[in-house]
Amino acid sequence: MLRDITLGQYYPADSWIHRLDPRVKIIGSLLYIVSLFLVKNYWGFGVALVYLAVVTALSTVPLRFMLRGLKPIFILILFTFVLNLLMTSGDILWQWRFLKITRQGIYNACFMALRLIFLILGSSLLTLTTKPIALTDGLEKLLSPFRKIGLPAHELAMMMTIALRFIPTLMEETDKIMKAQQARGADFETGNIIRRAKSLVPLLVPLFISAFRIAQDLAMAMEARCYRGGESRTRLHEMKFRSADLVAAVLLVLYLAAIIVIGRLL
Amino acid sequence: MEALIRTENLTFEYTRDEDELKIVACDNITMEIPAGSFTAIIGKNGSGKSTLAKNFNGLLLPTGGVCYVAGYDTKNEDTIWNVRQTAGMVFQNPDNQLVSSVVEDDVAFGPENLGVPPLEIRERVDDSLKRVHMYEERLKAPHLLSGGQKQRIAIAGVVAMKPRCIILDEPTAMLDPQGRDEVMDIIHNFHREGITIVLITHFMEEAAQADRVIVYDAGKIVLDGTPEEVFSQEAEVRARSLSVPFPIKLAGRLRNRGVDVPDGLITDERLADWLAANRKNLRAPGAAPYRESDINLKRRSGKPIIEVSHLVHIYNENLPYETRAVDDVSFTVDEGAFVGIIGHTGSGKSTLIQELNGLLKPKSGRITVDGVDVTDPKTSLRDVRKKVGLVFQYPEYQLFEETVEKDIGFGPKNLGLSDEEIKERVKEALRLVNLDYDEIRDRSPFDLSGGQKRRVAIAGVIAMRPKVLILDEPTAGLDPQAKRSILAMIENLRHKEGMTILFVSHNMGDIAILADRVFVMDRGKLAMEGTPEDVFHRVDTMRSLRLGLPPAAEFREVLTEKLAAADPEGLALLESLEKRTTLTLWQTEDLICNWLNAGSASEEGGER
Numbered sequence: 005m006l007r008d009i010t011l012g013q014y015y016p017a018d019s020w021i022h023r024l025d026p027r028v029k030i031i032g033s034l035l036y037i038v039s040l041f042l043v044k045n046y047w048g049f050g051v052a053l054v055y056l057a058v059v060t061a062l063s064t065v066p067l068r069f070m071l072r073g074l075k076p077i078f079i080l081i082l083f084t085f086v087l088n089l090l091m092t093s094g095d096i097l098w099q100w101r102f103l104k105i106t107r108q109g110i111y112n113a114c115f116m117a118l119r120l121i122f123l124i125l126g127s128s129l130l131t132l133t134t135k136p137i138a139l140t141d142g143l144e145k146l147l148s149p150f151r152k153i154g155l156p157a158h159e160l161a162m163m164m165t166i167a168l169r170f171i172p173t174l175m176e177e178t179d180k181i182m183k184a185q186q187a188r189g190a191d192f193e194t195g196n197i198i199r200r201a202k203s204l205v206p207l208l209v210p211l212f213i214s215a216f217r218i219a220q221d222l223a224m225a226m227e228a229r230c231y232r233g234g235e236s237r238t239r240l241h242e243m244k245f246r247s248a249d250l251v252a253a254v255l256l257v258l259y260l261a262a263i264i265v266i267g268r269l270l
Numbered sequence: 271m272e273a274l275i276r277t278e279n280l281t282f283e284y285t286r287d288e289d290e291l292k293i294v295a296c297d298n299i300t301m302e303i304p305a306g307s308f309t310a311i312i313g314k315n316g317s318g319k320s321t322l323a324k325n326f327n328g329l330l331l332p333t334g335g336v337c338y339v340a341g342y343d344t345k346n347e348d349t350i351w352n353v354r355q356t357a358g359m360v361f362q363n364p365d366n367q368l369v370s371s372v373v374e375d376d377v378a379f380g381p382e383n384l385g386v387p388p389l390e391i392r393e394r395v396d397d398s399l400k401r402v403h404m405y406e407e408r409l410k411a412p413h414l415l416s417g418g419q420k421q422r423i424a425i426a427g428v429v430a431m432k433p434r435c436i437i438l439d440e441p442t443a444m445l446d447p448q449g450r451d452e453v454m455d456i457i458h459n460f461h462r463e464g465i466t467i468v469l470i471t472h473f474m475e476e477a478a479q480a481d482r483v484i485v486y487d488a489g490k491i492v493l494d495g496t497p498e499e500v501f502s503q504e505a506e507v508r509a510r511s512l513s514v515p516f517p518i519k520l521a522g523r524l525r526n527r528g529v530d531v532p533d534g535l536i537t538d539e540r541l542a543d544w545l546a547a548n549r550k551n552l553r554a555p556g557a558a559p560y561r562e563s564d565i566n567l568k569r570r571s572g573k574p575i576i577e578v579s580h581l582v583h584i585y586n587e588n589l590p591y592e593t594r595a596v597d598d599v600s601f602t603v604d605e606g607a608f609v610g611i612i613g614h615t616g617s618g619k620s621t622l623i624q625e626l627n628g629l630l631k632p633k634s635g636r637i638t639v640d641g642v643d644v645t646d647p648k649t650s651l652r653d654v655r656k657k658v659g660l661v662f663q664y665p666e667y668q669l670f671e672e673t674v675e676k677d678i679g680f681g682p683k684n685l686g687l688s689d690e691e692i693k694e695r696v697k698e699a700l701r702l703v704n705l706d707y708d709e710i711r712d713r714s715p716f717d718l719s720g721g722q723k724r725r726v727a728i729a730g731v732i733a734m735r736p737k738v739l740i741l742d743e744p745t746a747g748l749d750p751q752a753k754r755s756i757l758a759m760i761e762n763l764r765h766k767e768g769m770t771i772l773f774v775s776h777n778m779g780d781i782a783i784l785a786d787r788v789f790v791m792d793r794g795k796l797a798m799e800g801t802p803e804d805v806f807h808r809v810d811t812m813r814s815l816r817l818g819l820p821p822a823a824e825f826r827e828v829l830t831e832k833l834a835a836a837d838p839e840g841l842a843l844l845e846s847l848e849k850r851t852t853l854t855l856w857q858t859e860d861l862i863c864n865w866l867n868a869g870s871a872s873e874e875g876g877e878r
Binding site for chain 2: 135136137165166168169172173176180181183184185186187188189190191205206209210213214217218221222224225226227228229230231232236237238239240241242
């Protein structure tokens with residue numbers, strides 16, 4: 005049933021990584037992504053692998069959960085691999101008409117594929133170990149300095165919170181309306197594209213009306229509970245920078261330094 | 271007592287979008303809500319009672335006159351947050367008022383907005399959640415909770431703001447009986463703790479629990495007094511499209527038959543007490559005669575139209591959260607029958623009715639409807655839809671076309687009928703739901719009133735000319751008047767058009783009066799089946815299935831208890847009368863009148 009969908013891909017656990025300040029995790033993930041582009045050779049990936057392995061072990065997220073994240077982008081990885089394999093010029097090892105495989109091609113293809121895999125695995129750790137709501141809170145805090153230049157940090161975070169809350173509600177609503185129209189003989193499955201697009205009207209019109217009704221009700225309810233924007237608002241979960249976060253930050257800096265040094269020396 | 275909310279000539283006017291009609295939702299209202307009181311406001315849909323409530327906490331501002339909350343004028347922008355914090359508000363739809371995807375974060379929303387320090391928010395959140403018995407669920411996502419639980423979270427969210435008054439706008443309208451009871455219990459608890467309660471409701475039994483009832487109509491306060499005072503004026507209350515609690519209704523009917531029942535016996539207990547105490551001195555000259563008989567007149571025999579055998583439906587098969595929503599269910603329904611389907615939320619009722627319509631495919635088992643095998647993969651769904659019409663809960667949410675005519679024509683069009691025929695069917699369907707074709711055909715379905723929208727939506731299903739019509743809670747959220755007319759319409763479909771009706775409802779009173787057979791679902795099984803009399807007489811089983819009883823059966827229970835304690839002879843008389851006559855629970859007044867007569871007759875030496 006639609007009720008059982010899980011949002012994002014949060015893996016509930018109470019590990020050292022789970023307990024870190026979301027801000028540290030967000031910045032850490034960003035720096036990790038940057039670091040992957042600083043990697044110049046396979047030694048660098050070795051360091052990244054060690055880092056990733058340590059963080060994964062600390063997070064207690066099972067490996068198969070992480071690997072699951074690779075599934076949807078498998079095609080992309082394959083495409084990148086093949087493209088690099090066939091399109092890089094250099095010492096030709098094999099050739100068939102205009103397709104050729106070169107030594108540099110093999111190197112590049114493996115390199116790019118590895119970079120993508122590391123990218124996905126590392127960044128999925130963020131969503132696996134951080135609740136969506138903590139993520140939005142963290143983003144709000146991190147973006148708040150940019151309020152001065154007109155970035156509506158609080159409003160953006162609020163929008164994300166509400167979206168997270170109402171996606172399941174709207175899914176249920178969609179399911180209900182779809183069934184009601186099917187009971188009146190509507191057919192959403194057969195026919196060509198134009199027919200199918202047309203058949204969505206009886207679904208989309210009530211769904212939009214429903215969404216507007218929810219928005220109206222929610223706005224009223226929020227106002228009744230004294231919502232007046234981000235000014236002077238306090239939070240139940242205060243983000244505190246604790247000693248564990250400091251340790252994490254130090255580890256992160258060490259990792260970055262290692263990547264840079266190895267990139268230079270080897 | 272100090273007035274927590276006070277209005278002086280409060281007026282609120284607005285222009286309705288649909289027809290640019292000027293509406294006066296509050297017409298020069300001067301009233302007070304004393305601190306610590308429990309006020310119920312009743313009135314039909316569109317009477318303006320919600321608007322009045324929204325004026326009480328400054329969500330709407332008066333267009334004339336003043337509204338003071340704890341001394342603050344709601345029009346003063348500087349103190350509007352004090353107003354809203356003093357008078358918190360809970361709304362009808364439990365889904366649309368929760369902000370966060372984690373329960374405790376949602377409860378924290380109000381205090382966060384007020385700038386309460388984090389440690390104190392924590393305390394308030396935990397305390398509020400414990401007080402609504404939802405502390406264990408504090409880390410869950412709201413969409414996984416039941417309606418009653420969600421509504422309790424909404425109440426906790428208001429309580430965490432430490433209000434002096436809670437205004438509830440039809441908080442139980444969308445809940446099942448169990449959820450309704452949970453919410454009402456919580457409301458009573460907070461009232462006992464000294465919080466002022468303003469409850470807007472369509473349930474007269476809930477209003478009767480307040481210490482003051484206000485009847486509101488067309489922007490004016492029509493009646494205002496204790497529940498006893500207000501509901502004793504039955505004619506006046508009914509004239510406002512409302513109804514009265516069952517004991518008042520019954521007392522009125524007894525009076526019509528010549529029994530001199532005093533006013534104000536507003537609860538089952540009080541009426542039963544009075545009857546038990548005065549039985550021997552009472553006679554009912556106008557009692558309807560009865561026949562000595564043991565056949566049930568309501569039972570009809572006909573050929574079976576629905577046959578279900580060994581039906582099984584499993585959600586999430588082979589997953590840890592696998593549920594057997596329908597578990598080996600078999601039954602038949604005769605042509606022209608009116609079957610009531612009851613069971614608490616999650617008992618498998620809605621899965622079952624979707625199976626009957628072919629929307630869901632069962633894991634195993636067989637369903638045939640009027641010769642068509644619904645479960646056979648080779649059967650075209652179009653053939654099924656011609657046999658079985660399914661009206662979902664809140665069917666007006668499925669309306670989508672520009673005009674009423676086009677919307678009702680959607681189903682017939684999908685059946686591939688000609689334009690002529692479609693028009694014919696739309697006309698017929700509108701007639702059957704008591705709407706005027708020429709008047710309504712070109713209007714947008716979105717401009718209609720709530721009751722009209724629901725009729726149009728039901729017409730959309732009737733236009734497919736099903737032999738069997740399944741309705742899921744067709745009266746949910748309607749006011750008493752609209753409810754009565756929808757029920758009369760359904761009765762008519764059955765008697766005049768010969769449709770077989772399957773009626774899913776939590777309202778045991780409706781089922782008792784309308785149905786000639788009742789199916790009771792529990793955890794996917796068909797737990798009980800029989801006439802309403804059979805089923806509702808098994809009080810203990812019904813209670814163990816967490817189901818309520820019809821008001822008449824509820825009253826009979828109370829009366830039986832009182833008699834057992836005070837007047838065993840009277841009880842024996844009542845039971846023998848029920849056993850050997852055609853008098854049933856549902857003609858409670860006739861049963862009681864004859865019981866009174868039989869009692870006084872035996873006193874006077876058996877004249878009868």
